Amino acid sequence: MMAKTSGDIKFNNGQRAFHTHNKVAAKSSHTKIAAEDDNRPKLRLGFNSVNQIHRQLLVTADEHATSGYDSGFDAQDIDQLSDDMYWLINNEKFSIQGIDIIDETTKIPLGIHTKTNGANTISLDEIEHFPEDLNIYLYDKELNISHNLKESDYTIYLAAGSYLNRFEITFIEQATLANTEFENNKIDMYFSNSENSIAINNPSSIYIESIQMYNLVGQSVFNLETKTKKVISHIG
Structure with missing residues (x-):
């Protein structure tokens, strides 16, 4: 710096230029726009x-993901809890999953x-x-129950242990499909008041x-090994 006369030169904050804040603001603005566009x-x-343990899982539909493992989309369940829930990809446990599409054909193992x-x-x-007309079901294969999670939570009694092939998230009512097949096979079940027992009619010899x-909370109340094609008149 050069001056024509002698003397002290003083600077104050009003003469300073701050560029750092502008850069941060620009970055924050860009991040917000990116989030809004997702x-x-x-x-x-x-x-x-x-035991009052809570776990939350995330699944995202992305055209660049698949139903298998995708690096950058899927995150493994590292901090496994004593009671836990997880997505299953190739028999591995994940808390975050990306898939290519979510529609009525999609099934996500849980x-x-x-x-x-x-x-x-x-x-x-x-x-x-999500499309408003696309329902979200928790399908319990063992009980053949499709529960619409958009309408209410699903509460189930479970014995201690692991359940790796019982539950899945679907977007069409699976129990309806199974019941249709059951009805086509013409097996009839009804309660007989005179015998105070359940009667099973098997005319097609299936x-x-x-x-x-099972009762309404999922507890097993009766189990009978039959291994037969005969008509089972009464049980219970």
């Missing part, structure tokens, strides 16, 4: 265990383990950018391996 369908599924007997609840914590009954 219109991918997302589903956050909640699990509340008998695993659960619990260390204590008791009631556990699966809930729909949050959905983003092979029946076993008969299991």
Whole structure:
């Protein structure tokens, strides 16, 4: 710096230029725009265990993902809890999953383990950018129940252990499909007041391996190994 006369030169904050804040503001603005432009369908599924442990899972539909493992989209369930729920990809446990599409053909395998007997609840914590007419079901294969999570939570009694092939998230009612097949096979069940028991009519001689009954909270109350094609007149 050069000056024509002598004397002190003083600077104050009003003469300073601050560029750092402008750069941060620009970055924050860009991040906000990127978030607003993310219109991918997302589903956050909640699990509340008998021991009051909560786990939340995330699945996102992205055209660059697949139903298998995708680096950058899927995150493994590293901090496994004593009671836990997870997506199953190639028999591995994940808390975040990306898939290519979510529609009525989509099925997402779901695993659960619990260390204590008791009631556990699966809930729909949050959905983003989902078609309003697309329902979200928790399908219990063992009980053949499709429960619409958009309408209410699903509470099920589970004995302590792991359930790796029982539950899945679907977007069409699977139990209806199974019941249609059952009805086409013409097996009739009814309660006989005179005999105070359940009667099973099997006119097509369909092979029946076993008969299991559950109460409304999912507890097994009856199990009969039959291995027969005969008409079972009465049980119970």
